[in-house]
Amino acid sequence: QCAVAAAKARHFRWEVSNMFWSPDCEEKVLIGINGQFPGPTIRAKAGDTIVVELKNGLHTEGVVIHWHGIRQIGTPWADGTASISQCAINPEETFTYRFVVDKPGTYFYHGHYGMQRAAGLYGSLIVDVADGEEEPFKYDGELNLLLSDWYHESIYTQMVGLSSNPFRWIGEPQSLLINGRGQFNCSLAAAHTAGAKQCAAGGGNRQCAPVVLPVLPNKTYRLRVASTTSLASLNLAVGNHKLTVVEADGNHVEPFDVDDIDIYSGQSYSVLLKADQKAASYWISVGVRARLPKTVPALAILSYGGNAAAPLQLPAGEPPVTPAWNDTQRSKDFTYRIKARKDTNQPPPPAADRQIVLLNTQNLMDGHYKWSINNVSLSLPATPYLGAIHHGLQDSAFDASGEPPDGFPEDYDVMRPPANNATTASDRVFRLRHGSVVDVVLQNANMLKEEVSETHPWHLHGHDFWVLGYGDGRYDAAKHAAALNTADPPLRNTAVIFPHGWTVLRFVANNTGAWAFHCHIEPHLHMGMGVVFIEGEDKMHELDVPKEAMACGLVARTAAVPLTPATPLPPSPAPAP
Numbered sequence: 001q002c003a004v005a006a007a008k009a010r011h012f013r014w015e016v017s018n019m020f021w022s023p024d025c026e027e028k029v030l031i032g033i034n035g036q037f038p039g040p041t042i043r044a045k046a047g048d049t050i051v052v053e054l055k056n057g058l059h060t061e062g063v064v065i066h067w068h069g070i071r072q073i074g075t076p077w078a079d080g081t082a083s084i085s086q087c088a089i090n091p092e093e094t095f096t097y098r099f100v101v102d103k104p105g106t107y108f109y110h111g112h113y114g115m116q117r118a119a120g121l122y123g124s125l126i127v128d129v130a131d132g133e134e135e136p137f138k139y140d141g142e143l144n145l146l147l148s149d150w151y152h153e154s155i156y157t158q159m160v161g162l163s164s165n166p167f168r169w170i171g172e173p174q175s176l177l178i179n180g181r182g183q184f185n186c187s188l189a190a191a192h193t194a195g196a197k198q199c200a201a202g203g204g205n206r207q208c209a210p211v212v213l214p215v216l217p218n219k220t221y222r223l224r225v226a227s228t229t230s231l232a233s234l235n236l237a238v239g240n241h242k243l244t245v246v247e248a249d250g251n252h253v254e255p256f257d258v259d260d261i262d263i264y265s266g267q268s269y270s271v272l273l274k275a276d277q278k279a280a281s282y283w284i285s286v287g288v289r290a291r292l293p294k295t296v297p298a299l300a301i302l303s304y305g306g307n308a309a310a311p312l313q314l315p316a317g318e319p320p321v322t323p324a325w326n327d328t329q330r331s332k333d334f335t336y337r338i339k340a341r342k343d344t345n346q347p348p349p350p351a352a353d354r355q356i357v358l359l360n361t362q363n364l365m366d367g368h369y370k371w372s373i374n375n376v377s378l379s380l381p382a383t384p385y386l387g388a389i390h391h392g393l394q395d396s397a398f399d400a401s402g403e404p405p406d407g408f409p410e411d412y413d414v415m416r417p418p419a420n421n422a423t424t425a426s427d428r429v430f431r432l433r434h435g436s437v438v439d440v441v442l443q444n445a446n447m448l449k450e451e452v453s454e455t456h457p458w459h460l461h462g463h464d465f466w467v468l469g470y471g472d473g474r475y476d477a478a479k480h481a482a483a484l485n486t487a488d489p490p491l492r493n494t495a496v497i498f499p500h501g502w503t504v505l506r507f508v509a510n511n512t513g514a515w516a517f518h519c520h521i522e523p524h525l526h527m528g529m530g531v532v533f534i535e536g537e538d539k540m541h542e543l544d545v546p547k548e549a550m551a552c553g554l555v556a557r558t559a560a561v562p563l564t565p566a567t568p569l570p571p572s573p574a575p576a577p
């Protein structure tokens with residue numbers, strides 16, 4: 001009886017606003033929630049309903065919040081993606097998100113309108129197992145690390161640069177943040193100099209004081225690590241401690257031991273750490289991977305003694321050095337080791353109904369830098385797809401005359417810069433048959449620069465997918481399909497493509513909605529690096545979409561002429577005495 005009654009609604013009343021803050025000891029303006037940065041942590045149990053009444057307290061711009069990793073089964077309008085699942089919430093308006101967190105795991109939430117995530121609009125979302133359930137691994141305590149990167153330039157300056165001709169790239173971040181805290185001034189010195197260590201004590205500024213994680217000797221801790229960086233791929237290492245990886249993106253993985261973990265934007269991990277060392281404290285380093293770093297590592301402190309209020313003992317010795325940014329083989333070795341946990345594994349369907357190949361290229365469009373998928377750069381429509389289809393307005397709200405290309409020419413050389421730079425922008429969508437099994441081949445390619453290909457973490461909304469395999473060069477089904485892993489592939493919501501490489505994913509298109517699938521690097525998405533999947537188009541008119549979610553574009557106009565509302569059922573007559 002108790003187990004059934006346990007699921008509950010958890011209410012949050014939030015106001016988003018701009019505020020002065022010093023995340024890396026330099027004062028800037030960022031986007032916070034209820035006066036906090038990062039935003040408040042949501043903690044719930046699997047099966048709970050989360051209700052967030054979100055007031056937009058920004059002065060002149062809309063806002064939405066995406067609940068990253070939550071599948072929104074039956075509530076696609078609560079996915080929080082502007083132009084896709086809802087209209088941006090206007091200043092002074094309040095919108096209520098209501099959704100079920102169906103699966104335990106380490107998640108986070110963030111803005112999904114323009115580049116608001118990079119302005120600091122994010123926080124942790126942690127879902128514990130339901131009452132009476134247990135994780136398949138044991139630990140005594142938990143530590144939470146939300147990783148991000150931080151730019152001193154405002155997101156407006158960044159966005160204007162990205163869309164200008166000539167192009168102005170945002171460059172590398174000024175600081176890396178752990179739970180919203182970094183130390184820019186210290187990072188001017190090498191992170192391991194004595195001065196930096198002093199600086200790492202925070203210089204008395206509460207907002208940029210380093211994170212101290214209290215542990216008790218011989219206890220085992222679950223470190224929850226999530227990355228919501230705008231650009232940086234990261235590596236996390238804890239001095240003198242091994243880590244055992246047990247969870248990735250809200251799914252169990254077969255445990256394996258490592259010295260450090262790579263984590264790409266949009267991903268999360270749980271790692272177990274045994275506090276089995278002798279000193280009073282140890283450094284935790286978070287460093288940049290996959291791009292030539294111009295940002296020094298962020299530092300936090302693992303403090304034995306268990307009392308966060310005790311005077312801080314800076315660790316003796318050097319912080320651990322995270323692996324070289326360009327040791328791609330090491331990143332591949334780590335990533336390829338991630339497999340579904342044996343005793344909780346649910347293997348994927350053995351075959352797909354449809355394969356979509358997505359070629360990732362950097363292109364020029366009328367002199368503007370774009371990222372395109374099969375030579376098409378995503379441009380979002382004024383009317384959210386979900387609302388447009390719900391109202392039967394496909395033909396006028398976006399280009400519904402066809403799908404974007406689902407492959408690229410046989411003779412295209414993924415190792416050379418694109419010969420044809422005439423990319424086009426489009427708001428076309430892929431329409432997936434409800435319940436069909438879809439394979440996506442993400443194909444990386446050369447940039448406009450010779451010999452360069454970058455790492456991209458792709459994130460799917462509304463689903464987890466199985467990662468069936470990775471490889472180098474061009475994916476060739478005849479050569480590679482047989483070797484894909486359909487036995488114990490990990491379930492994830494964000495998977496990386498390595499430079500000049502490919503990654504194959506499989507998912508079941510059984511969640512009615514409009515779902516973004518995109519590179520989680522904020523400037524890359526802004527430059528068009530994504531696609532949209534429409535699932536259950538024929539069922540979308542049945543959805544109970546709150547009217548306030550759709551008060552913009554063509555749907556705002558139809559809302560003035562109300563749809564024929566379903567006649568409410570009359571109240572049941574009182575039973576005869």
Ligand SMILES: O=C1O[C@H]([C@@H](O)CO)C(O)=C1O
Nearest residue numbers: 169362369447449454524527
């Ligand atoms: O999108 C990008 O643009 C720059 C560079 O390619 C052009 O300056 C870069 O490193 C990206 O990831």
